[in-house]
Amino acid sequence: MTPPAPTELFGPQSAALGPPGVYLAPDVTAVPRPGVRMDVCAFVGVAPRGPAWEGVDDHALADPLLFEGRARSSAVPVEDWAEYEELFGGYDGPGLLPHAVAAFFAQGGRRAYVVRVVPRSPAPDLTSPEPPARAVLKFADRVRDDAGGRLRLQARNEGTWGNLLTATLRFRTTPLPVPELEGRMLVLAPGASVPVGTLLRLRSSDGADELRVVTGLTRRHARHGGGWERLAALDAPVTGPLERAEEVTGDLDVIDGDPARTRAERFTGLGLTAEHPRWLGAVLSADSRLVEPVGVPRAALPADARLAPAEAELAGHGSDRYHLIGAEDFFGADASDPQAPPAGLDALRDLPDCASVVVPDLYTPAERPATVDVSVPVTFAGAAFAPCVPPPGTRRPTPQPRTELPGLRLDPALRADRAEIVARQRRVVAFAEREGMVALLDVPPGLSAKGVLDWRAAFDSSCAAAYHGWLRVPDPVADRLVTVPPAPYAAGVIAAVERTRGLPFGPAQVVLTDVVDVAEGPGRRGGTEGQALRALHQAGINVCVLGRDGVRITAARTLARDPAWSQLTARRVVSHLERTLHQQLAWVVFEPNGALLRDRLRLAVENMLLDLFTAGAFAGGGPSDSFFVRVPAVGTPAGPASAEADLICEIGVAPSTPLEFLLVRLLRTDDGMLRTEGGP
Secondary structure, eight states, X not given: OOOOOHHHHHSTTOOOOOSSSOOOOOOOOOOOOOXXXXXXXXXXXXXXXXXXXXXXXXXXXXXXXXXTTEESOOEEEESSHHHHHHHHOSSOSSOSHHHHHHHHHHXXXXXXXXXXXXXXXXXXXXXXXXXXSOOEEEEOTTEXXXXXXBOXXXXXXXXXXXXXXXXXXXXXXXXEOOOEEETTEEEOOTTOOOOTTOEEEEEETTSOEEEEEEEEEEEEEOSSSSSEEEEEEESSOOOSSEEEEEEEEEEEEEEEOOSSSOEEEEEEEEBSBTTSTTBHHHHHHHHOSSEEESSOOOBOEESSTTOOOEEEEEEEOOOOOGGGOOGGGGTOSOTTOTTOOOOGGGGGTTOTTEEEEEOTTSOEESSOOOOEEOSOOOOOOOSSOOOOOOOTTOOOOOOOOOOOOGGGEEOTTSHHHHHHHHHHHHHHHHHHHHHTOEXXXXXXXXXXXXXXXXXXXXXXXXXXXXXXXXXXXXXXXXSEEEEEOSHHHHHHHHHHHHHHTOTTSOOOSOOOTTOOEEOSSTTSTTOOOHHHHHHHHHTTEEEEEEETTEEEEOOOBOBOSSGGGOBHHHHHHHHHHHHHHHHHTGGGGGSOSSXXXXXXXHHHHHHHHHHHHHTTOBOSSSHHHHEEEXXXXXXXXXXXXXXXXXXXXXXXXXXXXXXXXXXXXXXXXXXXXXXXXXXX
16 A cells, blocks of 8 residues: 555645655745744833843943942843843833733743833932842852951842841862872862862861862972973972872752742852852852852962851842832933943844834823722522622632832823823834834823824834733733733734744734733724724724624734834834844945945845745736835945945835735625625
């Protein structure tokens, strides 16, 4: 019996395989994805923990007025919700950032950058060299630093989460061949090696143990026979002769006792002085997500040769400084200042693969969105009608206490506050335009259709898209529904569609995952505002609408007033092209300027555009109808720009327009029957 043909195995019907054997599989047609990624989104908001005031190698990125060598905000890539929860915590705290990131991954997103916003205002003690609001751990007297004091560690970043940290330092010994002793010099046995900064425990003939640090290494001609012998200099003399020599290293265990998600780190083989190649302080600064040394210690030495383990105790409490966060913390210093340290959005500068940005905590509505308890109350109700009496000892659920962000609180119903919201969102859009991203904006909640149109009138940019209709979703930590903004859900859909179908396909009309209802606007449950929905759509507002199978976003439009830039796919295709050209044509600047360079450049660009045409990114029946590339010859006038450039390449493209509507005709036949048919 012959095996079925490959088309039968792998075709649309996917027939079952035959008996065990080797079958020829056809080539699988993949979605063309030329160039750089466009499915990565950045989220900037408030979190209970996460990288902040991180050390940087480039001091131009640090804040010289507060903490030299540290940048306030960092863009951290995460690949899934579990990684976000590990780094930034769960749903604790007042911000919407965790809801936004969870929504992005739930819709199919695969990579996001997360920036934690913290206030620039330091602790009251301005003379402190360390960032504020961090928990501090101090070891017992069994461990001392280079100044003879107790070694201290601090939580990696600010927040009350650090108050649950514990740390234990244990010492490990490794036997070494017994060296010869010459005063403060050890003549190492052949094959023995100890790096500078190594702590040694040496036992003399009288049985006493002494701790010494290797301060230098040298060599000399061997006294017995040819070759060389190595010598190690010690920080102090040792009483000899020696009976035993051991290398001492440290093992550090750090545990974060978060009851929701315990985190633990273990570092082994640590050097106990700063000269050691695996110095404890350097390892923690580079690899630990939980702690780092306080200041710049040079040693972590055991108090005596018994090498008893040491446990750290909480010596300073961390705190959450939510009340100090203001709008400027999302934007950093003035963009005209090139020396400004990254803060908030500034941390996203020059990211090569980030295409969208969402700022869910840019402002906080004056009142938290209402919550609905969907749990079934427990009562003693029986078969007969009677008052529902709760069982003894049952307490009524109490409202969750509000944790405020007073510096971000604005009421969209107030004209002045609404103007401030628009001003902040316009700053986000301006940043997106500078960085070649698209800002996904949430229409402020509580506005009428006219109010939404008035809000929309303040924007004119193809680098911005607006989403109306805050969403009702299950609360991940309680048995109720909460209201969240829609832009993160749009970001996830955009990423998923781009990854699975390709860049040219619009992200609209996809059912949103884990969304129960729309809280407001013409798309809410039972909404009959057809005229309002039509007006918002024509204005370029993407509305969330509840249908029979779930909530969908009606369109994928930008806030550009120019019809040529009204489609989000057009903006993203052009941005993709710009990034790809910038990345793949860097070689041009190193080539001789001549006819050969122009021919090579034209062919390279045409090949890139042909890949996009094959993927369906351009309109037109053929390449000649979809794009053109012009590279003027040497000495040919090419407009005003020719005075500033030696080489000009003009590229024209016609991005395809997504199909937003499907027309269905409802026909009544002569026999009284109704039928439907698709129309053009």
